[in-house]
Amino acid sequence: MASVVFDSIYKSFGSTKVLHGISLDISDGEFMVLVGPSGCGKSTLLRMLAGLEDITGGTIAIDQRVVNDLDSKDRDIAMVFQSYALYPHMTVRENMGFSLKLRKESVRRIAEGVDRAAKILNLEPYLERYPRELSGGQRQRVAMGRAIVRDPKVFLFDEPLSNLDAKLRVAMRSEIKALHQRLKTTTVYVTHDQVEAMTMADRIAVMNEGRIEQLGEPLELYDRPANLFVAQFIGSPAMNVFEGTFRSNSVEALGARWPSTARAAEGQSVRYGIRPEHLSLGGEGIPGEIEVVEPMGAETEILVKVAAQTFTVMTHGRASFAPGDKVRLAPQAGHAHLFDASSGRRI
Amino acid sequence: MKKRFTKEAVLVLLAIPILLWTLLPIYHIFLFSISSKDSAFSGALWPDKPTLRNFGTIFRQEQFYLHHFWAQIWNSLWIAVAAGAITLAVAACAAFSISRLKVKGGRAVMNLALFTYFIPAAFLAIPMYKAMGMYGLLNNRWSLVLAMVTLAAPYAIWVLKQASDKLPVELDEAAKIDGATPLQLFRLVYLPLMTPSLIAIGTYALLLAWNEYLYAYLLLSHEQTIPLAVALGHFIAADDSPWELLMATGLVYALPPAAIYYAFRRYMVSGLTTGAVKA
Numbered sequence: 001m002a003s004v005v006f007d008s009i010y011k012s013f014g015s016t017k018v019l020h021g022i023s024l025d026i027s028d029g030e031f032m033v034l035v036g037p038s039g040c041g042k043s044t045l046l047r048m049l050a051g052l053e054d055i056t057g058g059t060i061a062i063d064q065r066v067v068n069d070l071d072s073k074d075r076d077i078a079m080v081f082q083s084y085a086l087y088p089h090m091t092v093r094e095n096m097g098f099s100l101k102l103r104k105e106s107v108r109r110i111a112e113g114v115d116r117a118a119k120i121l122n123l124e125p126y127l128e129r130y131p132r133e134l135s136g137g138q139r140q141r142v143a144m145g146r147a148i149v150r151d152p153k154v155f156l157f158d159e160p161l162s163n164l165d166a167k168l169r170v171a172m173r174s175e176i177k178a179l180h181q182r183l184k185t186t187t188v189y190v191t192h193d194q195v196e197a198m199t200m201a202d203r204i205a206v207m208n209e210g211r212i213e214q215l216g217e218p219l220e221l222y223d224r225p226a227n228l229f230v231a232q233f234i235g236s237p238a239m240n241v242f243e244g245t246f247r248s249n250s251v252e253a254l255g256a257r258w259p260s261t262a263r264a265a266e267g268q269s270v271r272y273g274i275r276p277e278h279l280s281l282g283g284e285g286i287p288g289e290i291e292v293v294e295p296m297g298a299e300t301e302i303l304v305k306v307a308a309q310t311f312t313v314m315t316h317g318r319a320s321f322a323p324g325d326k327v328r329l330a331p332q333a334g335h336a337h338l339f340d341a342s343s344g345r346r347i
Numbered sequence: 348m349k350k351r352f353t354k355e356a357v358l359v360l361l362a363i364p365i366l367l368w369t370l371l372p373i374y375h376i377f378l379f380s381i382s383s384k385d386s387a388f389s390g391a392l393w394p395d396k397p398t399l400r401n402f403g404t405i406f407r408q409e410q411f412y413l414h415h416f417w418a419q420i421w422n423s424l425w426i427a428v429a430a431g432a433i434t435l436a437v438a439a440c441a442a443f444s445i446s447r448l449k450v451k452g453g454r455a456v457m458n459l460a461l462f463t464y465f466i467p468a469a470f471l472a473i474p475m476y477k478a479m480g481m482y483g484l485l486n487n488r489w490s491l492v493l494a495m496v497t498l499a500a501p502y503a504i505w506v507l508k509q510a511s512d513k514l515p516v517e518l519d520e521a522a523k524i525d526g527a528t529p530l531q532l533f534r535l536v537y538l539p540l541m542t543p544s545l546i547a548i549g550t551y552a553l554l555l556a557w558n559e560y561l562y563a564y565l566l567l568s569h570e571q572t573i574p575l576a577v578a579l580g581h582f583i584a585a586d587d588s589p590w591e592l593l594m595a596t597g598l599v600y601a602l603p604p605a606a607i608y609y610a611f612r613r614y615m616v617s618g619l620t621t622g623a624v625k626a
Binding site: 050051052071072073077078079081083085086087088089098099102103146150 | 517518523540
């Protein structure tokens, strides 16, 4: 187990700069998720930590030791790839024991290590099979087993669940989380799926265009997004955002006044954000018209049009609306977010 | 249904003349080799008295041109196996370093390999003769082996590089993180996964050397060092060529490649086409 410290990390591919000075401290035993849209540099950052990409500038330290010039194998890390990257010509047992074999461990030690990992992951019945004879979820578990066997200081996961179907993804999510709670190994996990990030992370680093937009615990990011990007990236369905002008405790926009307990300067141009579950439909509020009703059983997602803007509203239980119905939209003032219209920063 | 039938009928109609065209010379060789000297040119589709005596003559080396038959077929085999093995080793290392280790100048090497196709092998025969002479390798089996490796390697590198490119890069990265050195990666991951392509390319180089005539004729001239292909050519030098023996020897000479191809046909098709087209 170990801490991981990124200190002003820069990365360029030729003349293209992809990381602009990333600093990030990951403490011992922490589950850190790097999340962001594709091309934001999160995988590059992970691959630099793994030693698969050169570091253009800055330092990376694992367990207080700078690893910039160390080979991957000397960094004491293990990585799980999106494509599993299992060796097709080796059995599950050989795949999992490969790193120990390269370390010239004794046959007995290798067998012990593999058996221990196989037990943790319920892979015992499959040890003599080849990867092609396994399902996607089993392959993913073998990939994790290969990482566990090494007993590394840091686990690296590069979008490990992206190749699985939706149901299996949810199951594996819990499995990885349970594994982390059991082994307590420092983990860096890269994903573009904000739901994965929210459900698994101790802390999340939201990345965009080679920078960290915000770093914090999942609910902290959800409740107090630092800027518009984080506000719209975290949360599903996404936050409703529109432009308006702040006037005496509310925001003037779309021909109505939107209440807010957050304060901006009088007459300031702002962006008003409100999450779908903080909007309710009732007798009072801003007039609108129902566009689409999407019942999901426990919840109902309703799209409501106010002026030219479509709002997503999330209500618990069932809703007895039909498209075309006239309704009134009531935002909860305490949950409104205000962002500066030009910089996008939280006010 | 009817359309499919018509299509197959056309294919069969095309296949029959092509098959006859291909098999006729081989049948001709076979016919000669089981005929006695007198009846060889009778023009019949089947000899009056088919005989295997020609093969006995060959195996017992009972004819002037065949006095070194066993030595010469051994030369052919030795040269073919050596050329196949060396080409394979050179091409596998080159493809691995260009495709997997991404060494600098890899692209240039690939382009040069492609460029060699623009020069017909016959053009290089004289320079090659001169070079081998300078190294004192004339009349040495190694000269032909080296020449064949030179001719086969560019194509071999090209095909193996294309096949290597298809292996997912994550495998290398996983092995790297698992602690593999480039050599371990080559031995434990790369070679096992490349086996079909390696067999195909090895067979290709082996058959190329086995069938070679021009370079063998130029570089080797001693009765004891020439491969059987060149020895077969000597038959024609005589005024009354023993055609039936020539053909019988030719038939014997053609059997090993046929056997090899048959044994590895599965790899030949899959190995030579992998990487040829981006799937």
